[in-house]
Amino acid sequence: MPENSVVVNLNQFERSRRAQVSADTLSVLHGCRDLLIEGATRVLTRQAEAMEKTLLAMAERSPLLETRNSYYSAQGILNRQANELLSACKEAFCQAFNDFAHNREKTAGGDLLELSLVDDHDFEVTLAIDKATSRLRFNCAEELVALDARMAHLLGRSDLAENDNPLGPRALCEALLDGIAKMQPEQNVRIVLLNQFDLVLTTELAGIYQSLNRHLIDRGILPDIKVGAKSRGQAGAAAQPGAPGTPAQAQASNDMFRMFEQLAHGSNPAGPAAPGLAGFSLLDSLGQLQSGSMMLPGGVRFELPVLEAATISNVLRSLQQSPVMQAVSPLDAVLVDAVAMLFDVVFEEAAIPDRLKAQIGRLQIPVLKAAMLDRNFFSQANHPVRRMLDAIATLSVHLPDNETGNARLEAISHVITGVLDSFEQDIAVFESAAAELEAMGSSLDETLEETLEASLQPDIAQIRQAERAELAPVIVHDFINRALKEQTVADSVREFLRRDWAQLLTQDYVKEGEQGAHFNSHVETMRELIWSVQPKADMDARLMLVRILPGLLKRLREGTAEIELPQKLADRFFATLVVLHANAVRPNTQPVPLPDISPEEIEDMIPAAAAEPAAPAAAEPAVPEVEDEYTQRARALNKGDWVEFHYDDGTFRWARLGWISSIKNTYLFSDQDGMNSFSIGLHRLAEKLRRGEAVLVERKSITESAFGKLMKLFRQKLGYA
Known part of the structure; x- marks a missing residue:
């Protein structure tokens, strides 16, 4: 400038x-x-x-x-x-x-003087x-x-x-x-x-x-x-909710509490106070209710329905219908309604087993008391109470209907009992409970992962081998064609490679795959064989042939023995190979003629069983390869994801994705303890998703999901939507 x-x-x-x-x-x-x-x-x-x-x-x-x-x-x-x-x-x-x-x-952008x-x-x-x-x-x-x-x-x-x-x-x-x-x-x-x-x-x-x-x-x-x-939106006031970089969910939680205040100021849901309840404090009395009953002014005892370990009941709805609500402040009444709605949503969550919902239900009064004590409950996604509820919900996948699942449910119940016995006003009780449940979930995840790594290996090896068997003819054919490309080779060698040596390569590929040591060794032997029968114009090439020939012949004989090539056919090939090698090193252009053999003679040498292809195994009925949203959902699955499979008799089971084949898109699932496994193809899985016979289990935060629905309900109450 x-x-x-x-x-x-x-x-x-x-x-x-x-x-x-x-x-x-x-x-x-x-x-x-x-x-x-x-x-x-x-x-x-x-x-x-x-x-x-x-x-x-x-x-x-x-x-x-x-x-x-x-x-x-x-x-x-x-x-x-x-x-x-x-x-x-x-x-x-x-x-x-x-x-x-x-x-x-x-x-x-430097001086910003040019574009x-x-x-x-x-x-x-x-x-x-x-x-x-x-x-x-x-x-x-x-x-x-x-x-x-x-x-x-x-x-x-x-x-x-x-x-x-x-x-x-x-x-x-x-x-x-x-x-x-x-x-x-x-x-x-x-x-x-x-x-x-x-x-x-x-x-x-x-x-x-x-x-x-x-x-x-x-x-x-x-x-x-x-x-x-x-304001979270201050950096960009015009940004739309949910836009990248906008903390929409945190903003929504803050907006939620403002809605509570608007509802409280706009109406008086509690109604006029009942005689004798003046000065009554709901928060002070929730400690009594947490133990089963509370004393109202005048010596009246109020009790909630008994929460048993096998029942699912929203007792906060009973609280709302009680005389207690006639004495609470409008804001407290809205908070009770909000927490009751939260548990309504949790109890409607299909991914949580009923017996686990019953355990979550025992926490209704402590959660209400915590929400009234610490209103960050509505604004912080990682609030200890919300973390505890989420940790319990994520343990759903580790509760099979057997003795192991019952023992885990008992451990969860023990943690919840500890909260009920010790929670008064210190939210740290939930912090330690959440940490204990999260550690339990992590430990179970790690144990299941270790179990699966070991138990699925035979199944994975079997699936990979089956997939390689299907691909082997194409792969082997391609390797042989590339080796023979633009090479002048006698028909007898070409026929040997395509008919006989291809069997050996196919066996190797099915067992070990393209990176297997035996497969690569036999491919290299094939290339050496092709080179060995080419004319050797100079002395260095002839000396090289003399050096490699003993090893080459040894490997060829071992290979023909491995595929059990008929002895007469093997002898005929090696006799022909002697002539081809002699011709390759001859200084003149007059080759020694090869022994003649007719196709009929070759057929007579090959056993009938080897000539007839094996009957294909019975395959599952083909599934149409439809590309739609259900196929995309199946493709989006990752190792560790859970799917709920439903059956005609009305039963269902959860299965964890343990491995995905990169060749044929075969999905290998195991049960909740990793003891039983089964495989399914991509398009068959998509078809089950399409029919509702399989449902993806989303291990998301139940409180985050519940607060999203809660937000919508309160916006409707205020006429926002």
């Missing part, structure tokens, strides 16, 4: 006018930097092996060679260079953070970072509201855009990608690794940001900030 220009580059101006941070501020910033990157790399190190397994599974299922290679390359980097990779990511983040702290941020096209590779990288950033920001929405405000205060700014926070998800994702790039993998491999890092951090980053906020609070940086006071 000319020296006498009056045009000011606003980016440069903003950086130049910002004051240098003080030494104390810089010390706090460095502490935050270290907490974030150390926490993130510690999580990634701990999950490195899990990421490797995920990448291998994705590679096995990918139909495209290029995509498979990307997954394998990413897995190889994690396997051999994980420490080096994470050190590079850590170094990249620290460098970027230090540049920010010392006013050395990189500019976005240029973005190539496809840059666009893919930008898109990958945007997606990763949006996912992390959504899952850490509560924590980032406070962190953005504290960082703005620390840096002396009035506000800080969400992508300008040097500790935010955007800065972290860009640094991770820069660190990955230092390992010099191809761009698609970088994106694969970034996606894996993002998926791992999605569940862990919120806890790291919580520690960052505590670190800043301990140093006096906005200790009294009200988390959630800043």
